[in-house]
Every structure is written in structure tokens, then in C-alpha cells.
Amino acid sequence: MVIDDLNAIAEKEQAARKKTVIRCCMAAGCMSSNSEGVKKNLEQAVKDAGLGDEVEVRGVGCMKLCCEGPLVSVDTQETLYEKVTPEDALELINTLKGGKTEVKRGDLNHPFFKKQLSIVLANSGEIDPERIEAYIAAEGYQALHHVLREMTPKAVVESMVKSGLRGRGGAGFPTGLKWGTVAKTQSAQKYVICNADEGDPGAFMDRSVLESDPHSVLEGMAIAAYAVGATQGFIYVRAEYPLAIKRLQTAIKQAKQLGLLGSGVFESPFNFNIDIRIGAGAFVCGEETALMASVEGKRGTPRPRPPFPAESGLWDCPTLINNVETFANVPPILRKGAEWFAGIGTEKSKGTKVFALAGKITNTGLIEVPMGTPLRQIIEEMGGGAPDGGKVKAVQTGGPSGGCIPADALDTPVDYDSLTKLGSIMGSGGMIVMDETTRMVDVARYFMEFCVDESCGKCVPCRAGTVQMLHLLEKILNRQATARDLAKLEELCEMVKNTSLCGLGQTAPNPTLSTLRFFRNEYEALLQPDPYGASGNGGAKEAGLVTK
């Protein structure tokens, strides 16, 4: 494979493009509403109508507005059809010949689509994720070629530093810095790992990227491997995402066949292989040291850092771990330039971020917006607010490690630092909207129960502390707690936060702390008078309760 071969594939693919392309969403959300049946019937209808030479029915990745699936778009009509059933197929094809249809049409000019800026999701919903030719026609693997032929590994790292990209897994560590650290280590063997263990409940961005554009992740990983000097990569993906695993397997096979992975990529001395490792349902494996233990086939328990994986990771070799979305950002950055990327977003948070909007919100689905977009724009304009006339009460970000942002803080711009200031975190990008019917103490209990289940048991603060905090939250919910219990809960939160070994324990109290910060009245309303009288804090709280 040389660049001419790559360009030839792209040209051939473009030449084969038919006049009309009907896109049918084949991501997991729409497939569970039988989009496969829709696609099959559309293909049959095209054939029956004799339009085979003019119309292509294409299975594509996520088309973003998941709640209205299965989604079908017709490019010549600039229309998005929603909730399409297999029986609608014939009618839709007839519209190409001037027929009418009653199928619900979506508004592509709605802010949900208009305010998006697609970098990571540029190919999502556009190309067929199961065909490498489609990715190549969309400038795929050009960046890898450019990097291998015209850039030194050092220059690649410098580009990443200049772009200002920060890790999309949640913590926001500067990607260029991480790459630079691994690149500087002296070792015969280094590894690149893609963290696709998207464990946060309510987050499905990484699943969509893997299902919709797997090659962008592979290309990003290959570029990273070249920059840091690695020859072997692993993608650690959840077993709960069978479709993503299947598409990744297909993508790796195709890339190997074309010589874009394996030995001598683009006829250069660069070798790189990628293996898939399938998780087995442990949230803690999203933590990098636990993930590496799991890749080694062991129990996924974290270990203290330092040494950081960049120095001593998988099998004690220097290891670069990045999230799916981080890798998917890499090819566009190198194709369009670090300056271009650095021009998007805010001063300290560059580029875009993909969010999964879910919960009590009208438009659930995937959105990609520039960093710094106000939450209000995301929730109210794009998401359409709470459904059925409800009122948004809070937005939960960062899953069990994050917090709840109250409705009156919706004007906060979404970037790493602003969310941290509010006691939440950017997290991987799950955004769960809660309305007035959601009880915040119950939300805190829900996440604490999650952490109890998922605590690996290695360190005591997390193993025992989460259980005690859950007991206290349940006591409060059952109206059996006093102000003393609440004080104990807060004390425990601080203790677990400060003394746990890994991120899971350190962030487990976050949902409780943030709901306590913004919705303290809900906790206090559930408290009982202290039987031991008005001594200490208890009395003050009792007084507070009486005035309500």
C-alpha cells in the first residue's frame, strides 16, 4: 500500500457514488427498533422500483437523534424520517418519484443539529462503518500516511501539544504531554491502549464512535504508536457492546488486509498490530491501572501510582492509555493542523466534546459541541428541555464520579475547569437530565449503591466506606436519620475521597457531596428530630426543619 493505492481506492469509491443516497441508521439504538428490517425493505423497494442504478441504500453509523429511531435520511430531499417501520419503506421510495408519505419528518434545521460541530462524529451517520473504502474516501488514513512519511515522532508529539487536546475520558490530562512522556522512555517494548470500557451508566458516546467510525480510532492509535514508538496496541472494550466489538473486528481485519496495520505500514519500517480485549463487566476497569491488570488476564484491581503507566504499565512496559474519543480526535488534528484545532473551544479546553444526552429530556441522543458551550444551550435549545411540560431540575454529568448541576447554574460553559468548580466533572460525556419528579437523595443513593457494587475491595476506605455511606443514605431516605447521621455522612464523604487508592473511591462521594451542596434542603426535609435534644448540630437542624 502506497499513497497512490490509497487515493485510487478513494477515487473509485467516489466514482461509484450513486445519485441518491438513502442512509439508514445501523447503530445499536436504532437496531433495537428494527432498523435492519427497514434497511432490508428499503433495498428491496429500490430494486422493485428499478432504481438500483440511481439509488444507494447505505447502512450508516449513529445519526444522533436516538430517541426518534429508526432514522432514515434521503440526501436529495435533505430530509430525516423518524420512527420508520419496515412497512414504510415502499412509501419512502415512492417519494423519490414524487409520491407522498405520512412518515414523521424531523427538522434538520433544529438547533439539535444546527448547533453541532462535528469533528469526532464527522463520519458518523455518513459512511458505512463496515467498509474501509468508505472511510478512505472520507480522507481516512491520509493523516497516518502524512505522519509516517513526512513527520518525525517528535514532531507528531509537538503537534499534539500545540493542539491543546486533553484526554476525553474524564480527567482531562493533556494528551500531548502524555504522549511525550511515553515517547521519552527508553524501552524495547511499548504499548498503546485504547480505553473503550465506557462504564459510566448513561454514557454511550464511545459506543457510538466505535460503531459508527471504528477506523478513525484505529488510525488515531496507529499515529500514537508511531509517535511514542509502540508496536502493539490493545482496545479494551466492554462485553456489553457486542456490535462495537464486531465492527472493530471487521475494521482491524480490513486494515490489515490493505496493509494499513501490521508490518511495514505504507511500506515504511513502522509495524503496528491491534488486538481487542473484551471486558467482563467491571466498572473499575475503566481506571487505567485496573484496565491494564485486566488486559493481562487478571482481576481488575488498581495499584498505586506512581509509577504511572507512561513509565511502567502493561507488563511493566511504558504504556500509553487514551480514551476512544481522544484517539478519534487525532486524525483530524494531523490532517487539518494543530492550529485549526486549537482555534476551537476555550482557552484551556480545546476542540469539541461529544455528549450523550439522556434522561428526562425531549431530544435524547448524541451531540458534539465546541468546548465552552453553555449548558443551557445544550439542554434547552438543543435538547428541547424536559418533555411533557416538565421542568429541568438538575443535570448529572460524569456518572458515578461526577455530580449534579442545578438548573440555576445552567449558564455555566461546559469545559473541564468550570464543571470542576461546580463540584462535578466533565467525565466521559454522559449527561442525564433530571426533572422535578427526581428525588436527589435517591439519586445519591443510586450512585452510592453502584459504587458499593463496583468497588473492587482492594482498599478499605472504598470497600467499607461506600457501604457505610449507603447505609446512611438509606437511613435518611427511610426517615430514620437525624442531623447527626447527616454530619457523619459528610465526614465519611471527605474521608473516602481523601484516602481511597484509585479514582473510583476518590470520586464515589461526589454525587452525594454535590447533591448535598445544591439540594441540602431535600436531605434536611427527611431528617428526624434528634432524640437526644438540641445539643450540638442537631438542635440547629431541628430549628431549620421547623421553619419549613
Added chain:
Amino acid sequence: MSPAVPVGSKKAAVEQHASGDKRFKILEAHMKKYQYRQDALIEVLHKAQELFGYLEDDLLLFVAYRLKLPASRVYGVATFYHFFTLKPQGKHTCVVCLGTACYVKGSAKVLEAVEAKAKIKAGETTPDNQLSLLTARCIGACGIAPAVVYDGTVTPRQTPETALEHVKGWVPNGN
């Protein structure tokens, strides 16, 4: 089937499973694909569970023996991860997603309804081995919450009523 395997160990494996169960052969081939690497343990357990439905002690010992790992390590890994089950599953499975999006949209009520109907708790199997009721921490189908997976098929927007309709034939006195 696998000439590369030393004759002695192969004989031992056959001795262990004189039943002649073909599934062990398939599992053996899978381990060979990974060159009997110890770090492939999780992949091997995935395959074993896929073949046998659950991981019984005998099966874990077989894997430990073939990968040359201590039985404690294999047992430790099998019990650490939620995905692996050491008990037989029912003929049908119903997995209720309890991810945040599903939860705020009422999946707990769906679970309660199925629990009451089947007279089992989440994680249990009905006495007649027809239905296993399980929960998931998030299957990433948040756009169509609440989601329930019936026998591997993700089904969108469930309510207690639709869920009961689905499991009707799988629970005793379901009608």
C-alpha cells in the same frame, strides 16, 4: 484435533472429560488460537461461558490446567467480573438495564414488576429454570430508555406492562 499440543497433556484433558463433550474441543481450539497464553484467561472464560452457559468448577479447573494457571487465579478472575456466572442460567434471560438514564425513566418499576410476577429477585432464576432475571449497569442504549434485553434482544421504551407481556410465557402461571 490439535497436534501441536503435547501428547501427555492432551491425554490428561481427554481423561478429565471422558464424556467426549465436543464443547471442550471447541474451547481447546480457542485456547490454542491464543497460544495458551495466560493473559488470554478472560477471553477463554468468555468462550467457555458462551459454550456452556455458565462456569462450573469442573470447567474452571479445566481452563486452569490448560493455561497452566493456579485454580485460585482462575476462580478469582471468574468471580471478580460480573459478566461471568458460576450458576446455571434459566432457559430465557431478562436483563433490565439500571443505568442512570433508564433509572430516572422508571426501570426500577419495570424490574419490580417482573420480580413480583416471577417471584424471584434480580440475579435469580425461577425454580423451573425457565427465566433468569438479571440487571445491567448500562447497556449504552440510553437514547431509548428504559431498555430491557430479552434473550439477547434489546427492546426499547419498556413499561411494567410491556415487560410483563414479554415474560408472560416464561414464568410459572404467567397467564
